[in-house]
Amino acid sequence: MTGLRYRSRAGRWVLAATVGGSVIASIDATVVSIALPSIGREFGTGLATLQWVVTAYTLTLAGLLLVAGALGDRYGRRRVFTIGVAWFAVASVLCAVAPTAGTLVAARALQGVGAALLTPGSLAIIEAAFVPDDRSRAIGAWSGLSGVAGAIGPFLGGWLIQAGSWRLIFAINLPIAAAVIAIARRHVPESREPGAAGRIDLAGGVLVTLGLVALTYGLIDGPAFVIVGALLLAGFVGWERHARTPMLPLHLFASRQFSGTNLVTFVVYGALGGALFLLPIELQQVSGYTPLQAGISLLPITVLMLALSARSGELAARIGPRLQMTAGPVLAGAGLALFTLIGPGGSYLTSVLPAVTLLGLGLAVTVAPLTATVLGAVPASHAGVAWAVNNDVARAASLIAVAVLPAAAGITGAAYLDPGDFQPGFQRAALICGAACVLAGVVSAATIRNDHRPDRTGPPLRAGAGAGHLGTPPRD
Structure with missing residues (x-):
């Protein structure tokens, strides 16, 4: 079963499986940060342990993402994808029943391994299964539906935490994973990369x-x-x-456009990952939000990205990416700086909504041109691995920011449990992240060109190389 049409029954089943795999990763990525205060209170841990709950997942995901894409190319994308979904589900069970904070951190690391196995396969299966004329529509539907899951994630996670326990945010993965595995085994065709050779x-x-x-x-x-x-x-x-057979072809970085775009990615997604790690704690511990209210408060970011990213990409295609990749990070930086208005007693409309709206607008302006520029900076035969590298750069940036930002802002130990101690540090962190995004805009102005036209011969995207998408910010 190859060369599927987008509107065919078989095509819809393939899309359902790949979206489902992306959904469990998207939901998990957006709800864990909402659960951090509840996890910290139950285990009586300091901020460092909460950092590890986030970074343990991102460590294994970022470290193994490119290797996992190569495994799918060699041994079968459906096989590696379904193994990843099953692995993710088992690790989710371990997270849900973790008796100690250390066990939870270890289970999160295992969850990251599963995410690394399923993430590249989700896009690669679509690339391999659909006819070229319908491929872009299938990818658009996959990206949009995955984005909707990202928007629902904070609401669902907040509701589960408030109605029961933070452990339910991991248990919710099980029925979705079971359905994805069943659909994939029955309806998704197996595919491999014909040219995959050499040692992984x-x-x-x-x-x-x-x-x-x-x-x-x-x-x-x-x-x-x-x-x-x-x-x-x-x-x-x-x-x-x-x-x-390197997992990271270093020759790609000889392109100034490619290197500059990845540097901008690193700074923007580092600032975003660090800020979104601390924001749910600020909302719940300082502003008195419930987990549900904290989850809902972040929805404008995803809604704006879903509504405006496609138009932003179309505009960049007409005028070039430089203006948007310069102005977008500056807008995002202004939104992050406005996080300093969040505190005890402030209303959502006056203290939170302006900040998340400006941040979402800045990301919508930035992300689509950024992704297109990464792909356009290299020949088409390397587009897939270029996308994978950029996705990995974003995750590594978030990982490092979550590790270093609290200490840089003066937030240590159990300070997150004391509103008076946490608030000044959060304000410093917001200003640091805002300044970093403005710096990213300056880097874009200095390195990004509008007239770059590399050799675009060859297939549009090597099927096995895609490592996910940057349509929604990676938060884990």
């Missing part, structure tokens, strides 16, 4: 994952490990320079 770069995946683990541990708990992490990451770069 497992050594590169191990080096980058261990490097990120050591670096993150050093930033959160032990400064000596920063050096270990830096050495491991340097070893990863050295390995990739000489590997026969």
Whole structure:
């Protein structure tokens, strides 16, 4: 069953499976931050443990994402996708029943492995299954429906936490995962990359994952490990320079456009990840919001991105990406700076809504041109891996920001439990993140060009290389 049409029954089943896989990752990514205060109170932990609840997931996801795409190319995209969904479901059970904070962190790391296996397969299956004329429509539907899940996630998570327990946000993954596996096994055709050959770069995946683990541990708990992490990451770069089949083709960074766009991605998504880690804590611990209210308060960000991203992409296609990639981060930075208005006693309409609206507008202006610029900066034969690298850069940036921002803002230990201690630190963190986004706008103005036209011969996107999408901000 190959060459499916978008409107066919078989095509709808394939789309249902791939959207379902993306949904469990999207929901999980948007609800965990809402649950952090509840998790911290139940286990009686400090902020460092809450940081690990977020970063343990992102560590394994970011470290293994490119390797997982290669596994799907070689051994079958449906096979690796369904293994990833099943792995994610089992890890979700372990998260839901975790008796200690340490167990929860370990289960979150396992969950990240499952997410790494299923994420590239979700898009790669669509690329391989649909006829070229219908591929863009299928990808658009996949992206839009996954975005809707991202919008529903905070509302659903807040409701589950308020109605029962934070443990339910992980249990909700089980029925979705079961349905996805059943549909995939019955209706999704298997596919492989015909040119996939050579050894899979497992050594590169191990080096980058261990490097990120050591670096993150050093930033959160032990400064000596920063050096270990830096050495491991340097070893990863050295390995990739000489590997026969590298997971990260370093030659892509010879393009100024590609390097500049990834630098902007790193700064913007680092600022976003750090701010959205602290914001739900601020809303619940300082402003007195319930988990449900905190979840709903973030909806304008996703709604604006869903409503405006396509038009932003069309505009960038006409005028070039430079203006939007310069102005968008500045708008987002202004929205993050407005987070300083959030505090005890303020109303949602005057203190929260202006900030999240401006942030959502800035992201809507930025994300579509950014993604298009990454793809346009390299020949079409490398478009898939370019997208995967950019997605990984965004996740690594969020990982590092969550690790380093609280300490940089003076938020340590159990300060998140005391509104008086947390509020000043949160305001400093908001200003740091806002300034970082403005800096990203300056970098765009200096590095992004409108007249870049690389060789676009070849297929539009190698099926196995896509590593997800940047349509909604990665928050884990």
